[in-house]
Amino acid sequence: MTILIVAATIEEITPLLSEFKLQAGTNNCRGNKIGVLITGVGMTATAFALGTEFAGASYDLAINLGIAGSFDQSVELGKVVRVAEDCFAELGAENDATFISIDKLGFGQSVYREKLPANIQDFAPVPVKSITVNKVHGNDQSIEQTLTRLHPQIESMEGAAFFYACDKAGIDCLQVRAISNYVEKRNRDNWKIGLAVKNLNIFATKFLTQILH
Ligand SMILES: O=C(O)c1cccc(C(=O)CC[C@H]2O[C@@H](n3cnc4c(=O)[nH]cnc43)[C@H](O)[C@@H]2O)c1
Numbered sequence: 001m002t003i004l005i006v007a008a009t010i011e012e013i014t015p016l017l018s019e020f021k022l023q024a025g026t027n028n029c030r031g032n033k034i035g036v037l038i039t040g041v042g043m044t045a046t047a048f049a050l051g052t053e054f055a056g057a058s059y060d061l062a063i064n065l066g067i068a069g070s071f072d073q074s075v076e077l078g079k080v081v082r083v084a085e086d087c088f089a090e091l092g093a094e095n096d097a098t099f100i101s102i103d104k105l106g107f108g109q110s111v112y113r114e115k116l117p118a119n120i121q122d123f124a125p126v127p128v129k130s131i132t133v134n135k136v137h138g139n140d141q142s143i144e145q146t147l148t149r150l151h152p153q154i155e156s157m158e159g160a161a162f163f164y165a166c167d168k169a170g171i172d173c174l175q176v177r178a179i180s181n182y183v184e185k186r187n188r189d190n191w192k193i194g195l196a197v198k199n200l201n202i203f204a205t206k207f208l209t210q211i212l213h
Helices: 014-020 043-056 118-123 140-150 159-169 193-212
Strands: 002-007 025-029 032-038 061-070 080-087 092-095 098-101 111-113 127-132 154-156 172-182
Touching: 002 043, 002 193, 014 193, 032 043, 043 159, 061 159, 061 193, 080 154, 080 159, 080 193, 111 159, 118 193, 127 159, 154 172, 159 172, 172 193
Parallel strands: 002 032, 002 061, 061 172, 080 127, 127 154
Antiparallel strands: 025 032, 061 154, 080 111, 080 172, 092 098
């Protein structure tokens, strides 16, 4: 099996890389080709890195691992979720108080979905609906407007770009994120990045162990 592991920063997947003795670039692991791609934070960096990668190599499955913010404050920090659907939340035009999506403008598609191979559906975590943003929400009014318009459960800065690139390249894709913070007025003291990274890597290690046999 050929797998590409994609993360914005190396810190988010360091425990996984250590466990499987993987490095950024191409690795041979138990007879499987495993690529590790560190894209940098944000949609532009992700799209460029994946476009470059997919131009030179094909994979059976690409996995995006990262942390994310949860709009729902009843979700425990550290929880691991699977992004079934992601959306370029800001791609479109403002018309005074209303927002016109890229779909409605007729210039493209804002929503992309995971594409799971049949054999991994049984052990994937709970599915959620995510949005991808250039500007992390940190204002009560804009959070309320986004919740009303898109009904997201979580947000990240890369997910939709990951799905977009996989869709264009025709590669199966899975996005798994652990909740590091709530989407609220910015308060870094409340973030639990260490816990989210730990839980994300526990999941990813089990997952990779299962699919590599
Ligand atoms: O210090 C800040 O205000 C700040 C704002 C945005 C992101 C960060 C990070 O350090 C993490 C970047 C990384 O994590 C993902 N992430 C985590 N939480 C969120 C969120 O609430 N909204 C959007 N993205 C989030 C993101 O995908 C980045 O890769 C610090």
